[in-house]
Amino acid sequence: MDELRERILDTALALGERQGWDAVHLHDIARELGIEVADIRRHFDQKDAIAEAWFDRADAALLAAPQAPGWRELPVRERLHRAIFAWLDALAPHRRLTAQMLRYKLQPEHLHLQALGLTRISRTVQWIREAALLPAVGWRRELEEAALTAMYVTTFAFWLNDDSPGAERTHALLARLLAAAERAALRLAPRSA
Numbered sequence: 375m376d377e378l379r380e381r382i383l384d385t386a387l388a389l390g391e392r393q394g395w396d397a398v399h400l401h402d403i404a405r406e407l408g409i410e411v412a413d414i415r416r417h418f419d420q421k422d423a424i425a426e427a428w429f430d431r432a433d434a435a436l437l438a439a440p441q442a443p444g445w446r447e448l449p450v451r452e453r454l455h456r457a458i459f460a461w462l463d464a465l466a467p468h469r470r471l472t473a474q475m476l477r478y479k480l481q482p483e484h485l486h487l488q489a490l491g492l493t494r495i496s497r498t499v500q501w502i503r504e505a506a507l508l509p510a511v512g513w514r515r516e517l518e519e520a521a522l523t524a525m526y527v528t529t530f531a532f533w534l535n536d537d538s539p540g541a542e543r544t545h546a547l548l549a550r551l552l553a554a555a556e557r558a559a560l561r562l563a564p565r566s567a
Contacts, residue, residue, distance in 0.1 A: 379417040379427070381407060386424045387468055395425075395474035422487050425475040428468070429494060433501055435464035440505050451552045453506040458526060458548060460505075461498065462533050462541065473534045499523050521558070525551045 385406050389398045400421060404411045418424050439445070439460040445453065465472045479487040499522055510518045528551065533544040 376417075378407075378409075378413070382414055382417055383424055383427045383431075386421075387428065387471065390471045390474065391468065395471055395478050422479065422484075422490070425479070426490070426494070428465070428472070428475065429498070432461045432464040433498060436461040436498070436501050436505055440507070446507065450506060450508065451556055454502065454522075454552055455545075455548055457502050457505040458529060459541075459545070461502070462530070462544070466541070469534065476534070495523065495527065499526055502526065518559075521555050525555060 382403060385403050386398055389402055389406065398421065400411050400414050400418075403424075404414055407413075418427070436457055439457050440453075442456075448456070476491075478484070479491050499519060502522060503519070508515075508518060525548070529544060529548045532547050533541055536544045538544070
């Protein structure tokens with residue numbers, strides 16, 4: 375991202391923290407930055423595009439996770455846990471604002487944002503699979519994606535309201551979900567003769 379795009383996002387986040395996401399307007403962001411709304415339009419075609427840029431930052435953090443030394447040697451369950459938490463940790467500085475962004479998307483008149491939200495979930499799950507180096511193909515991949523999507527959405531929804539230190543309750547939930555998925559996967563694994 376270029377510098378102005380980053381400043382627009384950071385300003386929107388700061389305004390959102392002060393007044394709530396629903397009350398953030400592009401003209402307010404422009405005034406704060408001393409620019410015109412047309413300057414924002416060159417980077418974001420609507421307010422929700424700014425929220426999507428916030429989630430893009432989380433995706434970038436998720437994709438940086440595999441750069442950790444020894445990543446490939448970690449068990450799959452640990453890679454998945456770390457990848458999902460890299461994403462959540464990137465959002466943590468504005469957790470309550472992130473929840474407000476989601477509520478904004480879920481307003482009845484925002485069907486178009488809800489459709490984009492489903493695409494976002496699918497894309498992030500694909501990034502999680504890639505970061506965790508999951509090799510499944512065919513029907514196993516489809517089952518894996520469905521299970522991973524359910525775990526990701528459940529974990530994210532729980533995390534949004536988790537005030538425990540370091541999101542330890544969310545960590546515990548995700549660990550349980552991943553352990554259950556691993557047990558189920560072992561039952562589906564082909565038996566060697």
